[in-house]
Amino acid sequence: MKNMDKDFIDSFLIDFDDSRFPSEFLQNYETLECLANGQMGETLLVKERQTGNFCVAKCYSDKSLLAHTTEGDVLRIIHNDRLPAFIAEYKNEEMICVVREYIDGISLDKFIARNKLSQDQIISIVMQLCNDITYLHEQTPPIIHRDIKPQNIVMDESGKPRLIDFGSSRVYDAEALEDTVCFGTRHFAAPEQYGFSQTDCRTDIFALGVLLAWLLTGDTDIRTSIPAINNMNLQRIVKKCTAFSPDRRYASAAQVKAALINVDGQRQKKMVQGLIGVTVCTAFLCLGFVIGRFTEITPAFLTGSELEFEEPLVEQAVRLSLGKKDGEPISQEDILMVTELYIYGDHPAASSEEFEALGQRMVLNDGTVKNGNISSLKDLSSFTNLKIINIALENISDLSPLSGLDKLEKVVLKHNPVEDVTPLAGLPFLKEIVLFDSRVTDLNSLATCPNLESIDIGKTYVTSIDSISELRNITSLAVKHTVLDSLTGIEGLSRLKQIRLGDVADGDLSLLLLQPELEMLYLDEALREHANPLRGNGQFQIFFD
Template identity: 30%
Template structure:
């Protein structure tokens, strides 16, 4: 063990012991120059396998960046010791809270579960997916501001579809899913099981070894929440929620699991079921042959999409789209209908809709492939969907992370080779902008920006060349112009430092003014009225950008 007062790495002074594990000790250390606390995990090298496990944990933690995960800032080797310096998470573990307070309020547990679903979604979306495998109260920290942080990635592993089982069985008895100790490979659904066990413990205050219906122990727990936890801890993976997004949605709508709610929904769906009844009866009578069975699926697919178009309520429409997708995840029609008619009917993609979409994409089919993997086999259909999804996230997502989320879709569209030239070109340019958004404000170890603002400007200006109204549509043109002008307003100083000439920026603003006067002239009176407010907003932004350039570059141009 390290002695209290020891300075490691020339700057981290050991203050106290935070905790001990089977193979490690965690200390509180302070960087006295910066007056900042850190956690230091001390590992003593014993067995080769243990060392390899810790190296994997370090490699994982170094590449994972999420507000619900601690980050590694330094790794120090001292003889037989390996010292990992990481974020110090102030607060207490949920295990400590259980010891002190017992069962927790339902709303508090739902908040924690929602945050844990977010971090699991992040881990499962990595390439390859990262499976945490050791969800339990002692591995979850609650910060004073209510933020949940998942600590200790020692049991985490990357999902490898070519493997039939885990190479090492890791996990905590009572919380671990059956496949962690039996035949089979752990995957995203393994983490769903572990989280379900922990939710049982948080809601009841009981240990994890004797699972039973929640309401048998605590009658005031909603029946819908009881049903969710029971589904999480199904022995067979197929019986659980198939993704963290799907579980997150269920938790936010737990009342929908109540028997009374389901009865009401059944009444609403009777008319809907009648529309499909004839199709299914005809299909079943013909199912004796393979051709007839395939025809049945095609007819059923179309019937569900028809039902989506005729639905009178939003949830009916979405459920019908999802049913069509489930019949044939390779077909693009269901995916496009879900995105364009289901989610974007109000020209806004919400965070809840995004979670629902991701939950479908990573849902598993019977052969072990996700629906997205099957959809990718339809190269043209997937490319078109990727393009539209990228556009939706880039322009219509309700939260600030829209452009970051657009990045992966735009890259898939740009690289597909299945779209027309202007679509692929636009996807490539938008991808470049989205990629900048993942790096803006970040710096390397030397403190330098991770992006070139000169290249950023070049890519931005390329986006607005040509007649965008004719190439795409008026609303998209306005959004793209607003993007460029907005970046001049917020990044003008960075562009100036990068060597971008004032004339380039002013020329771009002047070009947009001209486009507003010429390219929109072919629109009808109705269309002109629909975008009048946005055009005025853009004109005001241009004036603001021009004033800012005077400030950044100093005075007016000669002759201006």
């Protein structure tokens, strides 16, 4: 095999024609090795001439696909330390070269060929991939990878799986009926990738199911691999992931992760990343890296200091996210894996769906969800990769520990005595904040959050639009169970597409007719009579609840 690889590389280098490549690309990068060569083009290991940094260049030369190549666009959107970073893109009439971060490691298929993994290790790998896929699918619009397979997953130096190769990815278009070009790999490609319908997030769920089946059985054909899975719960998970109809699959990677956490009828918490890290490190020391250089390896379990938590509920939620059992150390590196955190009252949750279900139980007042006792968010100050925080029904008032979490995209802190939101000011990726049933009176400090689109300030101390008048980019506003003095000033929030109102003291809703982009208006029954002048005069729909 080694001689075959050498022969392939030698042959490639002999035939290598650099005249096809964009001149600026050749000026900036030195070509070192061909990592892959296919119909679409070549994947090259390159070195940046100025810095000496190693990078990967995906060079597309198939002219029929040049117009559909979106890898550069997709990588520009991604801001996640676990996913390859975009570096540059070069193009001419014959080729597009997308340069991205090079991740040291060994592909999952080669890693599995050299190591036999336990069921717990397999579940650990897939759960970590669920986190990455969830991140992609939660972009606006969602990013669909469309080619999840062992060859596109690298086990890095610390033993963690890293998803690579976004050459087949696309940004989801809800208006499209089908994909322009079909991509994917046999067995891992979902039926819709063969033209049955357009791909969406559930396409990646299909591939994730095939990957799980392959890890458990060594077989990529689900017709034979599913019956070979001994654990019936895992078999059911794979079946649901790989259902022919997307509607019958899990709706999200978070749901797959939640199912894996509960795979044995109890919380599955035996993440053995340390063991994987040892095996990977041994493999690297023995084999060296693909370009023959040695890199010092410092495993996380040797360098990471054990964390101690101030809030027990926060610790429980972190352990649930990581799949770590009580008493198992949590290191500094572990917390970088946590991108979402869900706690409702006295219950940690594994996903947004489970969080919402707890909320429904709280509304029903069935006694199963009680007030939590979290009073401080200091534990979260070092969770620098957090994207989503959903913590409800606690005693949180101080948000200052969140001020440095600049990757936050969604913050839900309903049923908390929050008064001051200025610690969240300037967060670059914050899109949504829910402060229902809090004590906030003014949110204008959040005008420095450039991507803030949605706010919920129902049942708060806000009584005037002046409290949010500077948030001119928001598209969704909820002010339920709150009485506003009037709607004066709402005309300045001209990008609103959706509004939810509880009550307006002066009963005048006419300013809503000046909203140029308003599509949906939700009103409490108390405003039904006041809404009559709006009927037939606006371009928006009116709903009462």
